[in-house]
Amino acid sequence: MASAPLARALAPAKINLALHVVGRRPDGYHSLDSLVVFAAFGDMIEAVPAAPVATPLAIEGPFAAGLAAGSDNLVLRAAMIFAAHYPGAAIPPLRLEKNLPLASGIGGGSADGAATLRLLAALNGIRDESGLAACAMKLGADGPMCLASRPLRARGIGEALTAWEGLPPFHMVLANPGIGVSTPAVFRRLERPDNPPLPDALPVFRDAAALAAFLEAATRNDLAGPARLEAPVIAAVEDRLAASPGCLFARMSGSGATVFGLFPDSESARRAAATLEEQHASWWLRPVALAAPSVGAVSRTG
Missing domain, CATH: 3.30.230.10 (Ribosomal Protein S5; domain 2)
Structure with missing residues (x-):
């Protein structure tokens, strides 16, 4: 034990x-x-x-x-x-x-x-x-x-x-197709290393839908294309998550292969994860909440 x-x-x-x-x-x-x-x-x-x-x-x-x-x-x-x-x-x-x-x-x-x-x-x-x-x-x-x-x-x-500061409450589904992706390999496939930055000032978002609209219109993941070349299944994960009822926005995180879907509440995130799990038994799926400010706190147990 x-x-x-x-x-x-x-x-x-x-x-x-x-x-x-x-x-x-x-x-x-x-x-x-x-x-x-x-x-x-x-x-x-x-x-x-x-x-x-x-x-x-x-x-x-x-x-x-x-x-x-x-x-x-x-x-x-x-x-x-x-x-x-x-x-x-x-x-x-x-x-x-x-x-x-x-x-x-x-x-x-x-x-x-x-x-x-x-x-x-x-x-x-x-x-x-x-x-x-x-x-x-x-x-x-x-x-x-x-x-x-x-x-x-x-x-x-x-x-x-x-x-x-000032993010609205939202939930996510994290979806990984059961593969690892090499970050150096993804960067090697990056064709352009000097892409435009994010807007200087970030807006205040009234709700999760406004955040999703901003992410769609004004932001990118410049590693998504190179990562899909390394692992084409990432595109399928993005498409399936984006098509889930209640999903406001879906995108790959970091250099992949995990994709996040943005949802307005815990119930819609939970249902989406459960449905995808039934359809893709080999995928890792997890509905998650946005961490509270105290997430980094250490708890003493002994």
């Missing part, structure tokens, strides 16, 4: 409602302009008591089989970065409950690493936003936004963050 955790932190799924690739830097990184939200669902990171034969990281959950507890695992990498930045900090054994598909464009690994930083900071009584942000940046471009885990406009390579 697994030991009861000392504390836990949710690593929420990150959804790119829009992702504009607006340039390429001399160092090879692409400059982005993106609108990001987080779901009230994701992986879970737990600190557990040390066992007689303790391992630094145990991995459980529906997608555990595809993930190794090696040095490239972002949970372990985050723990090592934290230990180097805060010498003497206690680093307990960790457990990852892997609920999100791998290589799916919804920030799973980066969210896991960022949640690990939040968890270790809470356990060690560290309240150092700038230090934790520096640690998160070492996880990769998505690290800082996953550390924040709130609606954001992300620019640069993902490190220039602005809070995105």
Whole structure:
């Protein structure tokens, strides 16, 4: 039987409602302009008591089989970065409950690493936003936004963050056709790296329908076309989700292959996910709510 955790932190799924690739830097990184939200669902990171034969990281959950507890695992990498930045900090054994598909464009690994930083900071009584942000940046471009885990406009390579206030309530269905997509492979297929950015000023949305209309008319995911070339099934997922009753808008998130559908309420999202699950048993489908501002909080259980 697994030991009861000392504390836990949710690593929420990150959804790119829009992702504009607006340039390429001399160092090879692409400059982005993106609108990001987080779901009230994701992986879970737990600190557990040390066992007689303790391992630094145990991995459980529906997608555990595809993930190794090696040095490239972002949970372990985050723990090592934290230990180097805060010498003497206690680093307990960790457990990852892997609920999100791998290589799916919804920030799973980066969210896991960022949640690990939040968890270790809470356990060690560290309240150092700038230090934790520096640690998160070492996880990769998505690290800082996953550390924040709130609606954001992300620019640069993902490190220039602005809070995105005043979003209306809405729900989503996340749909993945059961495949992973390589982000480098998608970027290699990108024909134009200097696309127009998002509008300078973002409007205030009266409801989910207004948000969907704005996303349709004024935003893009510049990686969607390249990702469909890598995995043509993505187009079918988008079409089926967009055709679901109640769906206001559908688009691929990040570099794929997960697609989100925007819904005005939880019931229409739940019905759409249930119907698609009946029709596509191999797809991963999840109705989710928009995360509350407290999604990044660490809960102590021991």
